[in-house]
Amino acid sequence: MTPLDYLLLLSLLTVVIALVAGHRSMGGVWLTFTYAAQLGGLMLMAGLTNQPDVITSSLSFTILGQSLTWRYDALSWYFALITISAGLLSTMYTAGDWGEKFRADGGNLWLLHVAIALNVLSMLILLGSGDLLTLFIGWELVSWASFLLMILAGGPSIQAAIRYITYAMGGAMAILAGLALIYGHTDSFTYPAAANILHSLSTAHLWAPLLLLTLGFGVKMALLPLHLWQAAAYAHTPGPGAAFLGAISSRMGLYALIVVLIQLVGLVRVIELPVLFSFISARDVLAWVAAFTIIFPTFTALRQNDARMLLAWHGIGQGGYMLLGLVMGDALGSAGGLMHVFNHATYQAALFFSVAAVVYRTGTADLNRLGGLVARMPLSFLAMLVGIIGLAGLPPMNGFVSKWLVYRSLMLEGEPLLFVAAVVGTLGTILSVYKLIHNMFLGQLRVEHENIREAPWSMTAPMLILSVVVFVTGLMPGLVLQWIAGIQATVGLPVIDYSLGGLDSAQGSLDMLWVVGVLFAGFGIGAGLFYSGGRTHRVHQLDNYAGGHFLSADIRYHYSDNFYPGLMRLIGPLYRYSFAWLESAVQSGLGLLSLSTQGFYRRVAPANYALVTAVLVLLWVML
Amino acid sequence: MDALHILIELTLMPLVAFVVGLFMVLMMRRIAARIQRRVGPPLLQPLYDILKLYGKQTQISHGILHDIGIIMAVGVYIAAETMLPVPGMNGIADKAGLITLAYVLMVPSLGLALGVGQCANPNGSIGISRALTAMLAYDIPFVIVIFGVAWQAGGNNLVDIIALQQVDGIASWGIVQTPLLAFAGLFALHAILGKHPFEIYIAPAEIATGPMVEMGGKYLGGLFVMQCFQLYTAGVIYTSLFLGGGENWLTFLVKSFAVVAVPICIAYLFPRFRTEDVVRLVWKWPVMLGLIGIAFVKN
Numbered sequence: 001m002t003p004l005d006y007l008l009l010l011s012l013l014t015v016v017i018a019l020v021a022g023h024r025s026m027g028g029v030w031l032t033f034t035y036a037a038q039l040g041g042l043m044l045m046a047g048l049t050n051q052p053d054v055i056t057s058s059l060s061f062t063i064l065g066q067s068l069t070w071r072y073d074a075l076s077w078y079f080a081l082i083t084i085s086a087g088l089l090s091t092m093y094t095a096g097d098w099g100e101k102f103r104a105d106g107g108n109l110w111l112l113h114v115a116i117a118l119n120v121l122s123m124l125i126l127l128g129s130g131d132l133l134t135l136f137i138g139w140e141l142v143s144w145a146s147f148l149l150m151i152l153a154g155g156p157s158i159q160a161a162i163r164y165i166t167y168a169m170g171g172a173m174a175i176l177a178g179l180a181l182i183y184g185h186t187d188s189f190t191y192p193a194a195a196n197i198l199h200s201l202s203t204a205h206l207w208a209p210l211l212l213l214t215l216g217f218g219v220k221m222a223l224l225p226l227h228l229w230q231a232a233a234y235a236h237t238p239g240p241g242a243a244f245l246g247a248i249s250s251r252m253g254l255y256a257l258i259v260v261l262i263q264l265v266g267l268v269r270v271i272e273l274p275v276l277f278s279f280i281s282a283r284d285v286l287a288w289v290a291a292f293t294i295i296f297p298t299f300t301a302l303r304q305n306d307a308r309m310l311l312a313w314h315g316i317g318q319g320g321y322m323l324l325g326l327v328m329g330d331a332l333g334s335a336g337g338l339m340h341v342f343n344h345a346t347y348q349a350a351l352f353f354s355v356a357a358v359v360y361r362t363g364t365a366d367l368n369r370l371g372g373l374v375a376r377m378p379l380s381f382l383a384m385l386v387g388i389i390g391l392a393g394l395p396p397m398n399g400f401v402s403k404w405l406v407y408r409s410l411m412l413e414g415e416p417l418l419f420v421a422a423v424v425g426t427l428g429t430i431l432s433v434y435k436l437i438h439n440m441f442l443g444q445l446r447v448e449h450e451n452i453r454e455a456p457w458s459m460t461a462p463m464l465i466l467s468v469v470v471f472v473t474g475l476m477p478g479l480v481l482q483w484i485a486g487i488q489a490t491v492g493l494p495v496i497d498y499s500l501g502g503l504d505s506a507q508g509s510l511d512m513l514w515v516v517g518v519l520f521a522g523f524g525i526g527a528g529l530f531y532s533g534g535r536t537h538r539v540h541q542l543d544n545y546a547g548g549h550f551l552s553a554d555i556r557y558h559y560s561d562n563f564y565p566g567l568m569r570l571i572g573p574l575y576r577y578s579f580a581w582l583e584s585a586v587q588s589g590l591g592l593l594s595l596s597t598q599g600f601y602r603r604v605a606p607a608n609y610a611l612v613t614a615v616l617v618l619l620w621v622m623l
Numbered sequence: 624m625d626a627l628h629i630l631i632e633l634t635l636m637p638l639v640a641f642v643v644g645l646f647m648v649l650m651m652r653r654i655a656a657r658i659q660r661r662v663g664p665p666l667l668q669p670l671y672d673i674l675k676l677y678g679k680q681t682q683i684s685h686g687i688l689h690d691i692g693i694i695m696a697v698g699v700y701i702a703a704e705t706m707l708p709v710p711g712m713n714g715i716a717d718k719a720g721l722i723t724l725a726y727v728l729m730v731p732s733l734g735l736a737l738g739v740g741q742c743a744n745p746n747g748s749i750g751i752s753r754a755l756t757a758m759l760a761y762d763i764p765f766v767i768v769i770f771g772v773a774w775q776a777g778g779n780n781l782v783d784i785i786a787l788q789q790v791d792g793i794a795s796w797g798i799v800q801t802p803l804l805a806f807a808g809l810f811a812l813h814a815i816l817g818k819h820p821f822e823i824y825i826a827p828a829e830i831a832t833g834p835m836v837e838m839g840g841k842y843l844g845g846l847f848v849m850q851c852f853q854l855y856t857a858g859v860i861y862t863s864l865f866l867g868g869g870e871n872w873l874t875f876l877v878k879s880f881a882v883v884a885v886p887i888c889i890a891y892l893f894p895r896f897r898t899e900d901v902v903r904l905v906w907k908w909p910v911m912l913g914l915i916g917i918a919f920v921k922n
Contacts, residue, residue, distance in 0.1 A: 372743060374686070374741065375686060385737075392733075393726070394729055394730055394733065395723065395727055400726060408779070411770060411773055416770050416914065419766070419770050420767060423762070423763065423766045424763060427758065427763070430733070430755065430759075431756070431759055434740075434755055437737075437740070438736075442688070442737065442741050442743075443741075443743050443745075501718075505778075506778070507777060507778030508720040508779035508783075510720060510723060511718035514715045514719070515723060518633065518705050519698070521633070521702065522699055522700070522703075523698035523699075525698060525701050526693075526694040526695070526696075526698030526845075529677075529848070530690060530693060530694050530841060532677070533678070534678055534679055534682045534840060534841060536682040536684040538684050538685075539684070539685065541685065544742070544744050544837065545836050545837060557743065557745060558745060558748075559745035559748040559749055563752055565752075566753060566756050566897065566898025566899045567898065567902060570902050570903060
């Protein structure tokens with residue numbers, strides 16, 4: 001038995017406990033402990049991050065002469081850490097009052113526990129894949145597990161989940177075709193054999209498997225233009241489930257892309273690989289896909305009026321930063337991209353938790369029906385504040401560091417347009433997250449929310465834990481960068497020269513210890529200045545300037561709808577829903593194809609078609 | 624560098640910034656006065672204003688976040704000043720760099736936005752909505768300029784960027800080496816300062832001074848202090864990027880004041896643009912010039 005066996009068995013045990021005890025009131029608590037045990041099991045393998053080593057599982061099969069193996073390296077370990085932590089905190093959140101209310105409102109708590117446990121297990125299996133076949137098996141398991149999680153709430157989530165599974169099936173077909181192409185060349189599914197053959201393939205031949213695999217895995221990453229399923233599917237998943245999905249689920253696509261692009265094909269090859277009949281390379285294509293994945297979903301998020309949809313759209317956009325950093329291929333960029341996986345998981349989960357807490361208390365996530373909640377739910381506000389600073393990528397939170405690494409990389413590589421695209425995404429995020437926090441927590445408190453209280457501890461604790469992580473890894477990015485350096489050494493990328501505070505480099509360093517220290521010293525002086533001024537007295541929110549009128553509780557004195565009218569007057573006409581149009585075009589195209597195929601063999605004179613086919617076959621046989 | 628030395632620098636740099644900023648505010652008000660054929664305020668008027676605001680008896684708070692917003696806005700500027708090298712003092716400039724500085728400078732806007740949000744006045748929120756839209760507008764040419772300068776210098780360390788410009792006198796200044804970037808930078812700078820014609824987010828007659836609508840006493844005083852820092856920061860960043868920084872304090876101050884004077888002299892000649900016109904204008908000319916400027920950067 002290796003540590004990996006223990007981990008997988010523990011994860012299996014979690015599923016079993018969820019199946020058996022998921023409906024009991026203490027079930028969530030037991031599950032929380034089993035996730036903690038999984039985390040402990042993972043920590044037994046922490047040595048993976050220090051040296052390029054592999055821990056294999058005793059579990060292996062041989063099917064049709066192909067041996068299926070599972071093993072963990074630094075990359076798997078890092079993603080598994082995020083997966084298990086997301087599962088742990090989501091279950092902790094579900095375990096208390098949230099779960100009770102979910103059940104009381106008619107939700108299936110048992111299924112939610114089972115779905116999260118299955119998701120964790122299938123992701124751990126995927127992350128352990130030791131060859132292309134196990135990669136595909138793990139991939140399918142993950143797809144179906146997330147489908148279960150997405151669909152269990154019923155209602156609008158059903159349509160979203162079916163849309164997801166349609167995309168996922170399409171992606172899986174592409175992956176299968178890509179694997180078949182590789183298998184056709186090698187007669188083997190092992191990584192080294194695949195890497196060998198991919199290295200020796202000519203440019204034209206490499207494109208087909210590369211494109212198929214990138215498209216297939218890109219579906220899960222929600223890369224443009226395959227992103228339409230994600231926001232609705234995540235947003236309609238019940239609170240902690242959405243946090244779990246938003247934190248890690250779509251990063252499985254990134255994991256698989258790393259395996260394909262970096263470990264199998266090799267990033268050097270991707271950088272050199274020219275697009276036929278043009279002067280750009282495959283790397284440029286990927287980088288621009290990533291850049292558009294940053295920009296478009298971010299500005300779609302800006303238009304959302306539902307907090308969960310807004311966050312889910314940002315989740316798509318942030319995925320773009322990860323891919324963008326990664327395909328830059330240098331030490332800084334790839335470190336930034338990889339680090340952003342962790343950072344995004346932490347703040348995104350905190351944000352979803354905070355929104356779920358508001359939904360728990362108020363019953364709505366509609367940004368036009370909330371406001372002023374900071375006075376009633378200060379801890380949820382704090383978690384959201386930390387989360388949005390992280391999401392927007394501003395100092396001192398961790399999101400800043402990973403984005404900084406990506407910016408630096410783009411700067412060193414001399415990519416001004418990609419750099420501007422990345423910054424545009426960040427600025428759009430700042431606008432959007434301010435709208436989020438303003439419409440929910442700031443402004444006027446509505447009369448009907450006058451008496452609500454802070455969410456219970458079982459809900460605030462996970463989000464505060466995450467907020468602390470977001471801040472601490474922003475203060476000391478070296479904590480995460482040591483894992484990143486391990487990954488870079490394992491997958492064959494240049495290794496980042498990190499320090500505890502960030503980066504030491506002749507071309508511009510970053511020491512977050514100093515930056516954050518100075519920031520807080522500045523806060524201290526600012527506070528000193530402020531409190532040395534005259535005594536303040538607190539006034540009621542209605543004691544406000546209203547152009548000479550008097551305000552009363554029945555007057556809605558809150559600015560929420562169409563929050564950026566000036567900007568929308570300019571860029572509003574650019575929202576043409578082209579991707580939705582493209583999707584429906586593909587949809588109706590496929591519908592037409594299937595109808596005509598049906599007509600071909602079923603409705604219109606089948607005998608004639610049989611005759612034609614027979615003649616053609618005969619001709620083919622004779623010639 | 625020993626701890627005491629750096630502590631002294633970290634204390635002195637914001638202090639200097641504040642004092643210089645006060646005089647920049649004075650200059651701004653005097654220029655406005657001269658353009659309008661008035662005499663303008665006396666030498667210490669900015670200081671008197673701040674003391675008056677901090678000492679007022681009526682100090683209205685709309686909640687803890689209202690206070691924290693002001694603290695954040697002032698505090699982050701204080702912190703940012705230690706990342707801006709001045710003659711003889713580098714502070715933590717080599718530990719932060721240009722990108723970090725640009726992002727740190729977005730935090731005061733966020734702090735202010737949070738404080739204004741807590742005030743529960745739609746005029747304030749509309750002001751913030753406009754200010755953030757303007758930020759989306761001017762930060763794009765600003766980062767293009769930063770990219771161009773950092774690429775030219777081969778790194779984003781502000782100390783190195785200044786040192787490179789001082790190698791060869793005026794001929795090595797950024798404004799001579801990369802004039803298009805310098806012009807785009809000046810344009811962005813004007814928008815960053817939020818003076819006419821870019822002050823739709825204040826628009827007193829329309830949204831009752833926007834973010835400032837519920838600010839009085841030390842809250843307004845804090846914003847006044849923030850303005851001092853803002854003028855200083857803008858002037859010094861531009862000086863460091865394009866005018867060779869400061870060889871000594873005299874040239875440093877002359878350059879910084881001159882940089883701030885340019886947009887202010889233009890500002891009071893204009894009415895204000897609508898928000899979408901600000902965005903359209905800033906996304907067109909400075910962005911275009913900046914990108915052309917990057918194409919000419921020698922690296």
